[in-house]
Amino acid sequence: DAGVIQSPRHEVTEMGQEVTLRCKPISGHDYLFWYRQTMMRGLELLIYFNNNVPIDDSGMPEDRFSAKMPNASFSTLKIQPSEPRDSAVYFCASSRRGGNSNTEAFFGQGTRLTVV
Amino acid sequence: AQSVTQLDSQVPVFEEAPVELRCNYSSSVSVYLFWYVQYPNQGLQLLLKYLSGSTLVKGINGFEAEFNKSQTSFHLRKPSVHISDTAEYFCAVSRYSSASKIIFGSGTRLSIRP
Numbered sequence: 001d002a003g004v005i006q007s008p009r010h011e012v013t014e015m016g017q018e019v020t021l022r023c024k025p026i027s028g029h030d031y032l033f034w035y036r037q038t039m040m041r042g043l044e045l046l047i048y049f050n051n052n053v054p055i056d057d058s059g060m061p062e063d064r065f066s067a068k069m070p071n072a073s074f075s076t077l078k079i080q081p082s083e084p085r086d087s088a089v090y091f092c093a094s095s096r097r098g099g100n101s102n103t104e105a106f107f108g109q110g111t112r113l114t115v116v
Numbered sequence: 117a118q119s120v121t122q123l124d125s126q127v128p129v130f131e132e133a134p135v136e137l138r139c140n141y142s143s144s145v146s147v148y149l150f151w152y153v154q155y156p157n158q159g160l161q162l163l164l165k166y167l168s169g170s171t172l173v174k175g176i177n178g179f180e181a182e183f184n185k186s187q188t189s190f191h192l193r194k195p196s197v198h199i200s201d202t203a204e205y206f207c208a209v210s211r212y213s214s215a216s217k218i219i220f221g222s223g224t225r226l227s228i229r230p
Contacts, residue, residue: 004159033218035220042220042221042222042223043160043206043220043222043223045217045218045219045220048217055217056217091159091160093160093218095218103148103165103167103210104150104162104165104218105160105218106162107152107159107160107161108159109158110159
């Protein structure tokens, strides 16, 4: 398997623009997580899905952030409108529940977002 | 709710010296514990995990960690570090009853001096 795939790897956008980050989880995984990493706040869980259903979105910072998972192989994280303080690295991760050997999360390479 | 504390934000050590990165957790239920490593400009990679059984867990790259329930700790150790171990290390926890939400500590930056 190719692992968790995120796109784009880098995104530079102007304040006020809409930004969409994409994630393809590992096939067969039923959990998908979106994390944000910054120097100030470390690694924060934004939202996670189980079987395409959002389970906990308490980490989503504001209404400007939204996430969807239309099917088992694709998820998006959208920021509209974007602000400079949204600049961070956004990670997608997936995992599969089904026995002790499958409880860890596998991470993508991340999307480095810069809002100017 | 569970939480993870990594007391050391940075740990400098000399090459071939031993290292210990500290991790303490709090939870009212049984948990799974993990250590991840993040190399510059990359995603997180699993080093090792504790699910049950032996409290001493061995991982990749010569790392090991010991689960201590009474002290609610899961410290990471390596007897002799290499320059290539320079990275950020994250301790993480998830609830035993729900293998879903994984909470990460703030990370420890390990820097190796020649």
